[in-house]
Amino acid sequence: MPTSELCFTSFSHPIDHYALPERFTFPFYYEPHPLCELAAEQLQRHLESQTEWQHNFGLEIQENNKAIGKMFGVLLVQHISGEVGFLSAFSGKVADSNHLPHFVPPVFDMLEEDGFFKAELAEITEINAIIKQQLANPLLAELTAAAKAKSLTSKEQLEAQRQEMIEGRKSRKAQRAEAELHAQDNDQEAIDALEQLKIKLGKESVQEKNTLRDLKLFWDNEITSIQSQLDTFNIELSTLKTARKNLSNALQKKLFQQYKFLNTHGIEKDLNDIFKDTPNHIPPAGSGECAAPKLLQYAFTHDLKPLALAEFWWGVAPKSEIRQHKKFYASCQSKCQPILGHMLDGIEMDENPLLINPAEGKDIDIIYEDECMVVINKPADFLSVPGKNIQDSVYTRIQQRYPNATGGLIVHRLDMATSGLMILGLTKKAHKRLQKQFINRTIEKRYTALIEGVLTQDEGMITLPLRGDLYDRPRQLVCFEHGKPAETTYQVIERIKNKTKVYLYPKTGRTHQLRVHCAHKLGLNMPIVGDDLYGKKANRLHLHAGYLSLTHPMTKEPMEFDIEAEF
Template identity: 60%
Template structure:
């Protein structure tokens, strides 16, 4: 294990020409400060040249076992006024927590002789016992035998109950016949004969009930014997599972309490204390191991003043996520937002740009309107419907423009960053008819996108060059970092997109494509373009899955639908402004 007394790193180049940040970075949406960019480049140079450790980031083409990682740099100023930076990695690196140049974890569970090792060893021992029980050959054998006996018992009992039902019907018919004979010939001899026959019928009923009892007893004894033998194994297994669950939960809570985070005011809070008032209540796995909390905690602990922060991805992307090598990313929301909310108290922080109305000063052009509907051209960075913090939207503007319109107005949506055609329903009937077309997928929607590169499918020899294609990658929300989406084969919803090559600009190394979504998942086109198994080329200006630019270069340029009242097929097209 390697641990430096100080992780403060001085810049290797002169930085006097750069002004220091006036306020600390808003970590959940930011443009890296130039000094953070320089620090990141120096750290990346170190990653390429260091020889202290080996880790497969997937950069050499060997993707088996490759694990990319998030790194962070924190611009700081020491008590002498010197400006430098701290470096950190998320989680562990090469199976260790401590390496030269990087800040240590807030709590190191890998240190020998601490409580984690002893209690985790106890849990591991339980795991070994459980593994032996869970793979015990008698459990599946007894389970199968139990099911067989239960099935046989149910079959035999059901058959005998049917015999009893048939017997009751027969006896009832005989009794009715006896009653008829007695009514015709009410003599003492008839009464005696009827009594004898009734006694016989009653005994038959008793015998059938006794047989049912004996059958049940027979199978209950056999099933009980098997159940007892099975319970001896499963009860012990279940008790061990419960014990492991309790020990794991106690150890987790103990760990959460050891992760204690400082802020610039000197206040300290544990993970338990930070998350107790959140929706989560309990910290998600991995909380406190991200680069940002580690960097800030180290700075506060050693009297360093934080000036700005930036985090970047290094290596191949995870299978489900979209991460670009060397690209800067904001801190995650689910794990880091509560922690950083505490740690940033007392710091003067940049304003949250997500609270600024991006639609201010923009107008929504109406391209077509009649009594039933309108077609509008939504600008980029303009909400389709009101958000949590911002009311201004296409809906709000249309409500002002068409005050007498009835119904919900909005039939479909475009992402805030996407520009292009939207249809607005001005009556309830029109809304119902238009929405039906979207649900039944009879509406033709096409988007034009400018890709930040040339996809491999389009760079082959002319004879092999693809000009059209289909992408099918199921999507679900990233629970740790909304609104980002993940490709998930297990839990994702079907998402399908057809693409068509429009033009390749070899000078700018950009590609213009047409995208026709067959489904309407959140960020579907952005993910299908950027993901490794899609076009593997993000859209220009995609600040979630690629690189930020003046805007997201994605535009809904074509809309073909039936008029909701006349059923006339109508076609609308508008070119993008990029």
């Protein structure tokens, strides 16, 4: 091992029979190079055997809430001596540290004892403590409760007075009408009585209005007195919060300036510069702390040639995400894509698979067609609608086949990787009526899936709410706070060795619903075979929309379509 490279790790076995990568890994969609797999296995053995530090990855105590799994990375590199080895890194912190033996250091050490980050963070923390203390002040709670109570009481009393005035007006109107009736006979006594009554009723009306006015004034004074005391608290809190926000923004900007990344051209950019042209212009929290940028930065600063990259998960999955122990994952989109876009500039990379048309050479099977609708069997790895980079899709193919169609064509969608039945509307009326059936959930859908592992229960229901992963689209998260309701019923068809074929009945139609409900630990905890996002890549995703039951949009006749899955 070159002694000058403390983080350079030599392979424990000869690798002469392995071919070196011709191009660098496309980090956002890849199959790990065999040498990266070898490096990952060697690193994993180190994680299992090392005794220099302790971190609860949750591998022994699965139900421990303090268990934290981590993403690790290996970078295949070539030393100037010609020796090929690898670098190791982890994302964020491990064992409450960002410096551990055997691993590359962080790009910037924000936890350095004498650094500005801890000092300025301490100032923010102190303001947080004062804010917390202010919010916990019993007087604030008393004043808030009193203000609420007085506001409620004032509304009740003012409303009671208004109702009394309404009843008073009704009574006076009735009295006036009766007196006017008696005065119609020109009886002087009755006429005099009417005039006296009008004077009396007028005074009553004025008195009621004055009472309402005085009541309003009383409660305004009561509430204003309390509100002025509350305002004193709130102004102080607002001042503290503004100071905290300003300090946080300044610290964040200063921190991002310290994260400086090189590329093969020797060009250095900090996070503020790298993210300035992104939609949000501001780096997401944790940017620069992922394994991939750490590895590349170390290689560039130590004259090591990057050859290939791979990242894998170690430990239990987070509550919301789907992460499998030892499985390889692509670099994240929101935090890593802008950084790696800069760092890999000038390095010849593998072709981006996401730019290759997966539908090329594939045909769409027409299962049923008439003058107003079409039912097709969509092949796997075929877009339902045009994508950002690829136009070829079910929509464009059907548009070419039926150039005179007046409907919107696409009534519902299937994920690109999912095969199976799709309905398309050729006329406006048919399209609208078919859509309505999907909206009203009167269409019965059934999917067939082959999942990894043996499912012991024969049937059941999964209700895990879902939302998009803001930091790593198109992945979805299970989120009980902000997720949209999602419901799937399942039924076992057969168990085949270490796999299970199931029917899946989605009541809702959330993005990746079936894939997440199968793979997540709170669902079936068994990913669908070939699921490259939530499981392990295979020849295809073994998910097929095989059955549809609906009503013909024009004739109202019931229709059924059943196409066997070809796994």
